[in-house]
Amino acid sequence: xxxxxxxxxxxxxxxxxxxxxxxxxxxKAAQSKSRRISEKSLLxxxxxxxxxxMLATMRAIRHKTQHKRFMIGIPAIIILQIAIAVIxxxxxxxxxxxxxxxxxxxxxxxxVKDGMNSVYLVxxxxxxxxxxxxxxxxxxxxVLSENDINADxxxxxxxxxxxxxxxxxxxLFPNAEIYINEDEIPLIDGTVKRNLFxxxxxxVDIDDIIRVHDGQTLSIDGIEILCIAAPGHTIGSMSYLVGxxxxxxxxxxxxxxGKLGIHxxxxxxxQSRETIEMLIGIVQNSEIIVFTSHYGYFTREDLx
Ligand SMILES: [Zn+2]
Numbered sequence: 671x672x673x674x675x676x677x678x679x680x681x682x683x684x685x686x687x688x689x690x691x692x693x694x695x696x697x698k699a700a701q702s703k704s705r706r707i708s709e710k711s712l713l714x715x716x717x718x719x720x721x722x723x724m725l726a727t728m729r730a731i732r733h734k735t736q737h738k739r740f741m742i743g744i745p746a747i748i749i750l751q752i753a754i755a756v757i758x759x760x761x762x763x764x765x766x767x768x769x770x771x772x773x774x775x776x777x778x779x780x781x782v783k784d785g786m787n788s789v790y791l792v793x794x795x796x797x798x799x800x801x802x803x804x805x806x807x808x809x810x811x812x813v814l815s816e817n818d819i820n821a822d823x824x825x826x827x828x829x830x831x832x833x834x835x836x837x838x839x840x841x842l843f844p845n846a847e848i849y850i851n852e853d854e855i856p857l858i859d860g861t862v863k864r865n866l867f868x869x870x871x872x873x874v875d876i877d878d879i880i881r882v883h884d885g886q887t888l889s890i891d892g893i894e895i896l897c898i899a900a901p902g903h904t905i906g907s908m909s910y911l912v913g914x915x916x917x918x919x920x921x922x923x924x925x926x927x928g929k930l931g932i933h934x935x936x937x938x939x940x941q942s943r944e945t946i947e948m949l950i951g952i953v954q955n956s957e958i959i960v961f962t963s964h965y966g967y968f969t970r971e972d973l974x
């Protein structure tokens with residue numbers, strides 16, 4: 671859990687306990703005809719996060735249950751709070767701008783848009799090399815067949831990292847060897863947690879994944895692939911430089927209006943900043959085309 675998430679949870683626990691105590695005290699005060707807690711104070715505590723606990727307590731001890739101000743007001747506050755939480759959580763997705771399906775001009779890269787992300791195919795002599803496997807196997811399969819590409823012809827898959835929107839559709843490619851940074855393995859076997867619920871689940875046997883490391887070069891049908899460790903977003907995020915010209919970066923950064931930024935759901939932001947600097951250094955003074963998973967593609971000339 672990130673520090674911010676811990677602070678939010680602790681805050682919600684404290685404010686919820688406060689809401690319960692105030693509600694119980696007010697009920698007791700009403701029974702003993704002593705000084706009450708003002709309605710304003712109760713609604714204020716509800717509005718700053720105690721709403722659910724207060725409503726549950728009022729129902730449980732039958733306090734204020736005849737007051738519309740509370741019985742309608744607090745549920746309205748709860749709905750508003752849920753809406754705000756959803757907007758905060760969902761808004762990164764509105765800012766995403768994945769590459770549309772089709773051939774990328776003047777390259778031999780073919781993009782497949784899958785919801786909010788894109789995966790990229792590079793044609794080789796024996797089939798296709800795929801960079802990230804996307805999320806929705808059914809969707810990717812239908813986009814591929816519309817473009818006369820057979821998923822069985824994908825021979826290699828290079829994963830930039832193990833998040834489910836990048837490794838979710840692996841099962842669609844039974845003939846592919848799967849490559850990933852060795853440093854990402856602890857996230858897959860659950861040694862390192864990705865979120866509250868644990869590591870990243872991958873649909874293939876962990877022993878069947880080929881592990882690569884920083885600086886390693888592979889040659890596939892004469893196509894050279896350089897593995898560049900790009901940690902930060904996840905511990906073992908990896909970028910791949912293909913033929914010295916195409917750089918597949920996954921979620922190493924966001925790209926908007928010529929600027930690179932920290933990707934949502936990044937594990938280590940300072941490390942991610944270092945990675946971004948390192949990758950900018952590679953792209954500067956080069957003819958490299960950078961392909962991101964959620965923000966399209968660009969060259970150094972697009973950077974500001
Ligand atoms: Zn992603």
